Amino acid sequence: MSKKVRVRFAPSPTGGLHLGGVRTVLYNYLFARSQGGDFVLRIEDTDQSRFVAGAEQYIMDCLKWCGLEPDESPEKGGPFAPYRQSERKHLYADYAEQLIDSGHAYIAFDTAEDLEKMRSEHKTEHNTNPQYDHRTRGLMLNSLTLAPERVAELVANGTPHVVRIKMPEHETITLTDMIRGEISFDSSLVDDKVLLKADGMPTYHLAVVVDDYLMKITHAFRGEEWLPSAPVHVLLWEYLGWKADMPQWAHLPLILKPDGNGKLSKRDGDRLGFPVFAMNWTDPKTGDVTTGFREMGFLPQAFVNMLAMLGWNSGTEQEIFSLEELVSKFSIERVHKGGAKFDFEKAKWFNNQYIHKTNNETLAQLALPYMEEGLKKARANGVLEMALLEKVVGLVKDRCTLLPDFWAQGHFFFLTPATIDEATIKEKWNEQKKQFFGAWTTALEQQTEWNEQAIETSFNELAQLNGLKKGDVMLPLRIMLVGGKYGPGVFIIAEMIGKKETIKRIKAVNL
Numbered sequence: 001m002s003k004k005v006r007v008r009f010a011p012s013p014t015g016g017l018h019l020g021g022v023r024t025v026l027y028n029y030l031f032a033r034s035q036g037g038d039f040v041l042r043i044e045d046t047d048q049s050r051f052v053a054g055a056e057q058y059i060m061d062c063l064k065w066c067g068l069e070p071d072e073s074p075e076k077g078g079p080f081a082p083y084r085q086s087e088r089k090h091l092y093a094d095y096a097e098q099l100i101d102s103g104h105a106y107i108a109f110d111t112a113e114d115l116e117k118m119r120s121e122h123k124t125e126h127n128t129n130p131q132y133d134h135r136t137r138g139l140m141l142n143s144l145t146l147a148p149e150r151v152a153e154l155v156a157n158g159t160p161h162v163v164r165i166k167m168p169e170h171e172t173i174t175l176t177d178m179i180r181g182e183i184s185f186d187s188s189l190v191d192d193k194v195l196l197k198a199d200g201m202p203t204y205h206l207a208v209v210v211d212d213y214l215m216k217i218t219h220a221f222r223g224e225e226w227l228p229s230a231p232v233h234v235l236l237w238e239y240l241g242w243k244a245d246m247p248q249w250a251h252l253p254l255i256l257k258p259d260g261n262g263k264l265s266k267r268d269g270d271r272l273g274f275p276v277f278a279m280n281w282t283d284p285k286t287g288d289v290t291t292g293f294r295e296m297g298f299l300p301q302a303f304v305n306m307l308a309m310l311g312w313n314s315g316t317e318q319e320i321f322s323l324e325e326l327v328s329k330f331s332i333e334r335v336h337k338g339g340a341k342f343d344f345e346k347a348k349w350f351n352n353q354y355i356h357k358t359n360n361e362t363l364a365q366l367a368l369p370y371m372e373e374g375l376k377k378a379r380a381n382g383v384l385e386m387a388l389l390e391k392v393v394g395l396v397k398d399r400c401t402l403l404p405d406f407w408a409q410g411h412f413f414f415l416t417p418a419t420i421d422e423a424t425i426k427e428k429w430n431e432q433k434k435q436f437f438g439a440w441t442t443a444l445e446q447q448t449e450w451n452e453q454a455i456e457t458s459f460n461e462l463a464q465l466n467g468l469k470k471g472d473v474m475l476p477l478r479i480m481l482v483g484g485k486y487g488p489g490v491f492i493i494a495e496m497i498g499k500k501e502t503i504k505r506i507k508a509v510n511l
């Protein structure tokens with residue numbers, strides 16, 4: 001019987017969640033769902049020096065917002081709890097011990113100064129960055145160079161020490177990656193990574209292998225930046241006697257800067273004016289806020305769809321996929337090897353498509369905070385009628401790309417425009433038009449039927465009577481009601497803002 005598919009997202013809670021991280025979550029999620037497997041969230045927080053308050057909760061909130069919730073997590077629990085590595089500290093030392101006993105790891109007592117000294121002494125033109133490895137380990141203070149009694153003594157008297165893997169010399173380490181195929185590494189080029197730190201905590205390398213094993217992970221999806229660590233992990237699986245259970249690896253392509261020049265970073269987002277994090281992230285130390293896709297006005301479904309296409313395609317022209325469709329269509333074979341360039345305009349296109357698809361009731365709820373904020377800024381009182389807002393979002397949604405656009409495109413339904421583009425009206429203004437609007441407002445006062453059709457008919461008839469083309473007076477009317485040259489049909493706007501307000505806005509423009 002084949003094993004149940006189990007995948008994991010294993011972030012270190014050190015700050016905002018980069019969109020590449022969310023894509024890793026997504027591919028994990030899609031794979032698990034398509035295979036009837038489990039999706040685990042494991043928090044890799046063994047590096048106390050990089051601990052950032054609030055980052056774990058933030059990650060969980062991002063997953064919730066995206067609708068990519070794990071089956072097992074620190075919050076939810078599960079059969080392999082705890083899911084926070086700091087709470088599993090007691091588990092790792094035994095495995096480090098096992099590796100020492102089998103000769104694959106050793107204890108090292110070197111201080112930070114010792115390491116510095118080694119680096120400066122061994123630095124040559126050909127070796128600009130000397131490592132703690134097969135070339136240097138014999139010169140350092142460790143259980144390979146010291147007598148066993150001395151090692152026992154140092155350990156007994158509490159001398160700080162770490163455990164390092166003993167990387168073999170000139171061995172070819174091979175792994176088969178689901179995306180890249182077979183990849184080989186020369187073991188001599190990899191340093192003797194620390195496995196267990198002086199504070200007794202494992203490093204990422206030991207913890208990731210032990211936990212993937214204990215949590216019965218079958219497939220491991222992670223960013224390409226982890227590829228250089230893979231040979232260490234493969235050896236640990238082997239040295240711990242678990243090779244047969246090693247997960248299948250998939251190293252996902254990088255998400256690149258828009259120009260394709262290197263990995264997309266938070267700084268690129270700041271520089272080019274687009275978000276890189278899923279949601280707003282507030283740095284607890286500096287208080288600096290980095291804007292997220294959510295706060296910029298993205299719908300989570302659009303964000304997720306956009307991410308799915310950054311590194312994968314269905315083999316067809318189709319670009320819009322619901323999460324269910326993605327689950328049924330996603331396949332690792334169609335994940336690209338090369339990096340995917342991030343394109344903010346394309347991201348906005350996805351959002352616009354989703355706004356178009358979403359029903360007005362849901363959209364009104366999503367737009368509500370932006371409308372309330374707009375009204376608050378304008379110091380306008382009063383309650384926002386949801387029924388009216390639903391109608392408004394229905395009218396303007398095709399003009400909206402991001403949720404704040406609902407205010408920009410629809411504020412005039414709720415407020416008299418603060419500014420009117422009178423300059424544009426003036427360009428083609430004349431006495432005849434002035435008289436027309438004067439006469440029309442008088443006619444409107446008498447108008448009993450107030451709906452789009454009736455308003456338009458009265459407008460057209462009067463224009464004709466005055467020898468004006470409808471087109472000549474439509475633009476001024478629009479600007480009077482809206483403030484500028486935009487918005488949905490002008491007569492539906494008049495209907496919705498009401499007779500009194502329509503007349504008031506026309507009269508306010510006194511040229």
Ligand code: GLU
Binds near residue numbers: 012204223226
């Ligand atoms: N803790 C690693 C990270 O922060 C996980 C890498 C992996 O998935 O193995 O991304």
